[in-house]
Amino acid sequence: MESLFSHSDTQHESRHVQVTRELMPRKFSSYGKIWVTTLIFITAVGLYFYIQQIRNGLIITGLRDYTIWGIYIANFVFFVAISLVGSLVSAILKLSNVKWATPLTRISEIIAVASIMLAGLVIIIDMGRPDRFLNVIIHARIQSPITWDVMVITTYLFISVLLLYLPLLPDLALMRDQFKNIPKWQRKMYAIMANNWKNTPGQKKILNKAVKILSVLIIPVAFGIHTVTSWLFASTFRSGWDSTNFGPYFISGAFMVGAAAVIASMYIIRKYYRYENYITLDHFDKMGRLLVLLSLVYLYFNVNEYFIPAYKMKGSESAHLNELFTGIYAPLFWSVQIGGMLIPIAILLFNKGRRPTTMFIVSIMVIVGAWFKRFLIVIPTLNHPFFPKDQAPEAWSHYNPTLAEWCITAGTLAGALLIVTLLIRFFPVIPVVETIEEEDEHTDEEILMHPTINKQIS
Amino acid sequence: MNYIYHMAIKYSLIKGYLLAFILTGLFTSAYCQTEDASSKEVTKKDSLTTASSTSPSQEKKELRMSLNAFKINHDLKLVSRVRSKVEAKFQNTAGVEISFYRDEVKPENLIGKQISNHKGEAYWIIPLAGRPDSMTSLVFYSSVKDHPDYEDAEETVTAYPSKMTINTVEEDSLRLVKIFVGHPDEAGKMVPLADAECKVYVKREFGLLEVTESQTTDADGNISAEFPADVHGDESGNVTIVAKIADNESVGNVEVSSTIPWGIPTKVDNFYSQRELWSARSNSPISLIIIVNAALLLIWGFIAYIFLEIIRINKLGKTN
Numbered sequence: 037m038e039s040l041f042s043h044s045d046t047q048h049e050s051r052h053v054q055v056t057r058e059l060m061p062r063k064f065s066s067y068g069k070i071w072v073t074t075l076i077f078i079t080a081v082g083l084y085f086y087i088q089q090i091r092n093g094l095i096i097t098g099l100r101d102y103t104i105w106g107i108y109i110a111n112f113v114f115f116v117a118i119s120l121v122g123s124l125v126s127a128i129l130k131l132s133n134v135k136w137a138t139p140l141t142r143i144s145e146i147i148a149v150a151s152i153m154l155a156g157l158v159i160i161i162d163m164g165r166p167d168r169f170l171n172v173i174i175h176a177r178i179q180s181p182i183t184w185d186v187m188v189i190t191t192y193l194f195i196s197v198l199l200l201y202l203p204l205l206p207d208l209a210l211m212r213d214q215f216k217n218i219p220k221w222q223r224k225m226y227a228i229m230a231n232n233w234k235n236t237p238g239q240k241k242i243l244n245k246a247v248k249i250l251s252v253l254i255i256p257v258a259f260g261i262h263t264v265t266s267w268l269f270a271s272t273f274r275s276g277w278d279s280t281n282f283g284p285y286f287i288s289g290a291f292m293v294g295a296a297a298v299i300a301s302m303y304i305i306r307k308y309y310r311y312e313n314y315i316t317l318d319h320f321d322k323m324g325r326l327l328v329l330l331s332l333v334y335l336y337f338n339v340n341e342y343f344i345p346a347y348k349m350k351g352s353e354s355a356h357l358n359e360l361f362t363g364i365y366a367p368l369f370w371s372v373q374i375g376g377m378l379i380p381i382a383i384l385l386f387n388k389g390r391r392p393t394t395m396f397i398v399s400i401m402v403i404v405g406a407w408f409k410r411f412l413i414v415i416p417t418l419n420h421p422f423f424p425k426d427q428a429p430e431a432w433s434h435y436n437p438t439l440a441e442w443c444i445t446a447g448t449l450a451g452a453l454l455i456v457t458l459l460i461r462f463f464p465v466i467p468v469v470e471t472i473e474e475e476d477e478h479t480d481e482e483i484l485m486h487p488t489i490n491k492q493i494s
Numbered sequence: 495m496n497y498i499y500h501m502a503i504k505y506s507l508i509k510g511y512l513l514a515f516i517l518t519g520l521f522t523s524a525y526c527q528t529e530d531a532s533s534k535e536v537t538k539k540d541s542l543t544t545a546s547s548t549s550p551s552q553e554k555k556e557l558r559m560s561l562n563a564f565k566i567n568h569d570l571k572l573v574s575r576v577r578s579k580v581e582a583k584f585q586n587t588a589g590v591e592i593s594f595y596r597d598e599v600k601p602e603n604l605i606g607k608q609i610s611n612h613k614g615e616a617y618w619i620i621p622l623a624g625r626p627d628s629m630t631s632l633v634f635y636s637s638v639k640d641h642p643d644y645e646d647a648e649e650t651v652t653a654y655p656s657k658m659t660i661n662t663v664e665e666d667s668l669r670l671v672k673i674f675v676g677h678p679d680e681a682g683k684m685v686p687l688a689d690a691e692c693k694v695y696v697k698r699e700f701g702l703l704e705v706t707e708s709q710t711t712d713a714d715g716n717i718s719a720e721f722p723a724d725v726h727g728d729e730s731g732n733v734t735i736v737a738k739i740a741d742n743e744s745v746g747n748v749e750v751s752s753t754i755p756w757g758i759p760t761k762v763d764n765f766y767s768q769r770e771l772w773s774a775r776s777n778s779p780i781s782l783i784i785i786v787n788a789a790l791l792l793i794w795g796f797i798a799y800i801f802l803e804i805i806r807i808n809k810l811g812k813t814n
Contacts, residue, residue: 176775177774177778178775178783178786179772179775179778179779179782184786187790191790191797195797198797202800202804205807231808231811232807232809232810232811233807233811234811236810236811238810239807239810239811242806242807242810246800246804249796250800253793253796253797257793
């Protein structure tokens with residue numbers, strides 16, 4: 037078996053041991069246990085209300101004939117959006133040879149896997165008859181964007197899991213070989229998952245090639261997943277949705293919220309595991325700059341999305357836009373635009389705004405704003421159908437999510453966080469072997485660049 | 495000692511988690527049981543009742559049954575309908591097994607069994623063509639016996655022999671539907687049936703459209719009705735004309751039909767049967783099928799390749 041690291045002198049070895057010790061997954065502290073218990077409790081409450089929904093049907097929700105897609109679909113779009121971060125950090129930045137993003141690749145892949153899993157689940161939750169789910173596949177109509185969405189979500193989930201798993205192989209082998217005082221099942225799990233990884237040149241070559249293929253493959257699929265999700269709306273002739281701008285509008289929004297999710301996770305992980313040496317202030321600064329850029333792009337698409345229809349104020353669009361700008365949804369709309377986009381941009385433009393705690397608060401603002409933005413995309417449009425609301429009860433014209441809907445939605449959000457937490461508990465959240473190798477490379481470069489040391493070597 | 499201490503802590507943690515799960519489960523099941531009762535109330539309000547098993551201590555419900563016989567062309571159709579009381583109102587009852595008998599309710603006379611549908615109806619069709627007994631009255635029974643939820647019920651009907659023919663003729667640019675109705679006399683000889691009320695219909699997609707006013711047969715058992723010129727037929731103009739006699743004292747329910755190209759041919763708009771984006775799944779555009787499947791094959795081909803590479807990594811590890 038080859039050494040897991042390329043360097044093996046004493047100084048390097050002690051550093052390797054230190055890095056390995058610091059980055060290996062650790063048992064939950066009392067805070068961690070409270071956090072997990074809270075998440076389990078919220079998920080259980082959501083599950084309980086979902087059982088009620090299966091028993092009694094969608095009548096327990098606020099969904100009626102007009103608002104057929106409520107917070108479940110808003111939540112689905114949100115999860116799909118967040119999942120896009122996997123392709124941003126693990127693929128786009130990696131292929132661009134951005135080295136500083138290494139500690140963030142696994143965080144972003146974990147977030148991507150958890151959110152895409154929940155996105156698929158939320159779609160089933162939204163179905164009145166989940167027992168008929170297979171009909172969506174058996175009787176699929178290839179012309180329907182819903183069919184494309186099922187295809188692309190499944191594909192994206194597979195690629196994301198692979199992109200999380202493959203770079204994890206060296207770390208899994210490390211845990212298999214070095215973790216001795218762990219339960220038998222955990223040892224067995226690492227041994228199976230390590231897939232006989234021995235760090236041989238042949239294995240490394242295959243791994244690098246496979247990761248490269250996946251990194252390239254995930255980009256069109258990631259763009260596809262969110263574009264198709266936007267087409268679920270844009271291919272329908274409805275006020276607010278009838279837009280050719282929707283694909284890029286959704287993708288830019290997804291990158292923004294994904295980056296914010298990574299920043300929030302970075303902050304918590306850094307604080308909890310004391311990873312100040314690995315997730316540095318520089319990482320926050322760079323992610324802050326990236327978030328500003330993505331937010332500005334999203335702002336640009338927002339201007340396009342609202343300004344042009346508002347300039348024309350076509351009959352059918354005006355009712356929808358008036359409701360957003362000055363009507364019942366105005367407080368939420370302006371809070372989302374200002375609090376979830378403009379203020380974060382303004383803060384992040386300054387150096388002081390890109391400090392960890394400030395960025396954590398800003399990223400939470402972006403995430404909350406992004407969730408409600410999806411609410412504003414889905415619901416107000418449904419309240420303005422083109423056909424007249426004839427002989428329909430007054431209550432059907434409004435949508436107020438019920439307690440059951442909120443609890444189920446909270447349950448899915450807690451479920452996603454639970455998956456992220458459990459993955460972090462059992463697997464290194466920062467790639468151990470990759471970090472060590474990069475440190476070694478960096479040291480080598482320093483030696484070569486340093487004239488005195490260089491002379492001594494020669 | 496240290497080991498025992500750790501084990502004790504671990505055990506108490508597991509116990510705590512287990513207790514929390516059990517409590518959650520108990521709470522959920524208790525709530526579900528209370529919900530059960532209310533959901534049953536909702537089912538009761540349904541306009542259609544469904545046969546379900548009840549405990550032996552519960553009293554069986556009264557079942558109301560009707561049985562009718564319809565002679566349709568060369569077949570005899572027996573229709574039995576069951577209803578039971580729900581909230582002081584008789585409602586159609588689905589899921590009840592109804593047995594049909596000839597002459598008497600005896601196992602050897604059993605014709606067949608059917609389960610009542612959502613209208614509470616069960617059918618049995620008996621072909622009459624070539625039967626020697628088709629010129630005599632036939633007695634049939636329908637019966638429900640030993641049902642766990644409902645009391646026993648039985649009903650009878652007599653199917654009378656009859657002859658009804660339909661002819662379509664064109665006379666001086668008039669299209670006439672000529673119907674003859676006959677019944678056997680005491681000697682068993684077929685004689686015309688006078689004063690039998692008959693209606694003429696055209697079969698439509700979801701029912702029958704009355705096309706002439708109701709007429710009664712003359713002394714020769716004949717009716718002649720003019721067929722309107724503005725009735726739409728299928729693509730070739732074919733229409734199915736149906737003549738019906740209902741609840742007649744001598745012949746009961748009789749119906750005959752004939753298909754003739756007297757309708758206005760309907761131009762079928764095959765807008766939705768073309769291979770377009772708005773068509774049904776069976777008419778998807780070929781280009782779209784190719785593009786989607788090619789994209790899927792390409793991407794999943796790569797995924798399959800990655801899986802093969804994972805297997806290769808495993809094998810390389812074994813050889814080392």
